[in-house]
Amino acid sequence: MEMQSQGYTEDECYRKLRTAIVDGTLMPAQRLVEMDLARWLGASRATVRTVLARLEQEGLVERERYRGARVRHVSHEEAVEILEVRMALECIIARYAAERATDDEIDKIEELLGWMREKFEEGDLVSYSEGNARLHRTIAEMSRHSTARRLLDTLNSQNVRYQYRTILAPGRSHPSLLEHTAIVQAIAGRDADAAEQAMRKHLSHVCDTLRKMRSGP
Amino acid sequence: MEMQSQGYTEDECYRKLRTAIVDGTLMPAQRLVEMDLARWLGASRATVRTVLARLEQEGLVERERYRGARVRHVSHEEAVEILEVRMALECIIARYAAERATDDEIDKIEELLGWMREKFEEGDLVSYSEGNARLHRTIAEMSRHSTARRLLDTLNSQNVRYQYRTILAPGRSHPSLLEHTAIVQAIAGRDADAAEQAMRKHLSHVCDTLRKMRSGP
DNA sequence: TACGCAATATTGTATGACAAAATAGTATGC
DNA sequence: GCATACTATTTTGTCATACAATATTGCGTA
Numbered sequence: 001m002e003m004q005s006q007g008y009t010e011d012e013c014y015r016k017l018r019t020a021i022v023d024g025t026l027m028p029a030q031r032l033v034e035m036d037l038a039r040w041l042g043a044s045r046a047t048v049r050t051v052l053a054r055l056e057q058e059g060l061v062e063r064e065r066y067r068g069a070r071v072r073h074v075s076h077e078e079a080v081e082i083l084e085v086r087m088a089l090e091c092i093i094a095r096y097a098a099e100r101a102t103d104d105e106i107d108k109i110e111e112l113l114g115w116m117r118e119k120f121e122e123g124d125l126v127s128y129s130e131g132n133a134r135l136h137r138t139i140a141e142m143s144r145h146s147t148a149r150r151l152l153d154t155l156n157s158q159n160v161r162y163q164y165r166t167i168l169a170p171g172r173s174h175p176s177l178l179e180h181t182a183i184v185q186a187i188a189g190r191d192a193d194a195a196e197q198a199m200r201k202h203l204s205h206v207c208d209t210l211r212k213m214r215s216g217p
Numbered sequence: 218m219e220m221q222s223q224g225y226t227e228d229e230c231y232r233k234l235r236t237a238i239v240d241g242t243l244m245p246a247q248r249l250v251e252m253d254l255a256r257w258l259g260a261s262r263a264t265v266r267t268v269l270a271r272l273e274q275e276g277l278v279e280r281e282r283y284r285g286a287r288v289r290h291v292s293h294e295e296a297v298e299i300l301e302v303r304m305a306l307e308c309i310i311a312r313y314a315a316e317r318a319t320d321d322e323i324d325k326i327e328e329l330l331g332w333m334r335e336k337f338e339e340g341d342l343v344s345y346s347e348g349n350a351r352l353h354r355t356i357a358e359m360s361r362h363s364t365a366r367r368l369l370d371t372l373n374s375q376n377v378r379y380q381y382r383t384i385l386a387p388g389r390s391h392p393s394l395l396e397h398t399a400i401v402q403a404i405a406g407r408d409a410d411a412a413e414q415a416m417r418k419h420l421s422h423v424c425d426t427l428r429k430m431r432s433g434p
Numbered sequence: 435t436a437c438g439c440a441a442t443a444t445t446g447t448a449t450g451a452c453a454a455a456a457t458a459g460t461a462t463g464c
Numbered sequence: 465g466c467a468t469a470c471t472a473t474t475t476t477g478t479c480a481t482a483c484a485a486t487a488t489t490g491c492g493t494a
Contacts, residue, residue, distance in 0.1 A: 010270075010446075033475070044448045046263050049477090050270040053227075057274035059367075066455045066476055081364040088305035147298040150276075151368060224478075250444070261479050266446090283445055283486045 013041045014051045021060050021071050022157045028073035032061065058154050072158075079162045080210055082155050087203035089152050090136065093143035094183060094199035098192040101142045106188045109138055113184045120177050128173060135180060139187070162210065172209055179205065224259040231268045233258060238277050238288050239374045245290035249278065275371050289375075296379045297427055299372050304420035306369050307353065310360035311400060311416035315409040318359045323405045326355055330401045337394050345390065352397060356404070383426045392422060 008016075017037065020026045037048045052069045055061040063069045074082070116131035140149045179202035186194035225233075234254065237243045254265045269286045272278040280286045291299070333348035350373075357366045383389060396419035403411035 035475080045476095046266075046449090047447065049263075050267040053267040053271045054274045057271045068456095068476065078364065081362055084309060084362075085306065085364050085368065088309055089302065092301055092305055145298055145301075147295065147302050147372075151302065155364075227477075252444080262445095263480090264478065285445065285487095 008042050010043075010047050010050060013043050013047055014054055016041060017051055018055060018058075018060065018157070021055070022160055024161065026071050028071045030071045032069040032071065034068070059158055074159055074162075076213075079159045080207065082159050083162075083203070083207050083210055086152065086155050087200065087207060089148045089155070090139075090199050090203055091196045092148045093140050093145055093152070094187065094195040095192045096143035096145045096148075097139045098187045098190050098195035100144050101187055101190070105138075105142045109135060109142075109184050110188060112138065113180060116180065117177060120173060125173055128177075132176070132180070135184075139183075142187075175205060176202075224261065224264070227260075227264050227267055230258045230260050230264055231271055234268055235272060235275075235277065235374070238272070239377055241378065243288050245288045247288045249286040249288065251285070276375055291376055291379075293430075296376045297424065299376050300379075300420070300424050300427055303369065303372050304417065304424060306365045306372070307356075307416050307420055308413045309365045310357050310362055310369070311404065311412040312409045313360035313362045313365075314356045315404045315407050315412035317361050318404055318407070322355070322359045326352060326359075326401050327405060329355065330397060333397065334394060337390060342390055345394075349393070349397070352401075356400070359404070379427060383423050383430075389426055393419075396422065 017026075026032070032052065034045050034048050034052070037052075038045050041048065041051075052061055052063060056063050056069070060072055061069050062072045112131060112135055116128055116135065119125075119127040119131060140152055143149065179198065182198040183195060183202060186198045234243075243249070249269065251262050251265050251269070254269075255262050258265065258268075269278055269280060273280050273286070277289055278286050279289045329348060329352055333345055333352065336342075336344040336348060357369055360366065396415065399415040400412060400419060403415045
């Protein structure tokens, strides 16, 4: 009787596979063969199956009976849908962030915004884009609205590939910076209505940009 | 060698367990022991585990390592959060429903509204409440916005227990009927803005009602 | 009664089995 | 040469069983 080679836990496998999908290591429509994943993750087929089930529920994976799982492809139309829903949710969290932010948190996002402005002025749009993502994440935390936050998280993971593009669209970064400034100012001023409006305006512009990019992947 | 008693499929188990949670057969905080479920569902433990993983991802079940799964308890605060998000999503679908509805579909919701009015006048608030749920579901279908629809579905399943109460709140059914009439009229008139406004108004009232009921379960 | 320890129950994970279905590969007929 | 039918292989869906890790329970003792 030999040792049962204890592999990774379900949760570790979940995170690893999820990351691989979100960061593009695994491409959309790519087949996810259970035994291959099991070997790669160092886990059993059973564990892999439950992980795939979770990821399906989350919308990152598609499973067809007897035909296995594959990375879900997000169409351009769906990316727009997702962004519309995001807009609605981000309005909620912007409102709550304005109401519930602590002084420390406000310092933090103002600092972050300053950093983003620097990067923008340096022409480093990739870093700027990262700051953008971090800003939205931070505001979500500040809102303390766990339901909206959770949904936003899953939605964001579904269309990361579309995120960069909108910011890199020609002439889109400067308005983007102004819009983010307005959002931060509204939150700093604890003006819930203004925060929601600023966020809505920002995301409706992102939405327009995305809609115009019919040449999507 | 005897026949391997082929039980129910994962999906059947998923639906059965989900229904049991949503309709209250299984109470919140109730422990879900894997072997018990396996026997009840006529499936193996492995199948039950993947089903539980899916339901956890969906927010209907909570799992704690080495302590098993239990039906998730939705606090009053969370019910309000969920309703807020629902409001945002229902505004989206109301807008799209107004834009995309076919004549047949409009006939259908007008008919449904008539039925609800009857039930209301008969004082049959339980049937009225069912009609209410059906109306919202139908509008969601009409919107053809699969992302918003999917999220709404999961959210609704999480707080069904709170749904009835708001309608049965004293003096709440008559305004509810008027609000629903306004929504249907806006959609029938293909007025997206009006539909969104009517829906927002309706749900903000439901939200207020729920907020006032601090005596929730 | 409170505490500590042993007995029990339950979960987390792995393995191996096998039927069902899909897919790939091969032979056959034209 | 190509379409078609049949067979082999792969992969999935499900089950049973095993066992370590942990949680829970129950009991005996101070």
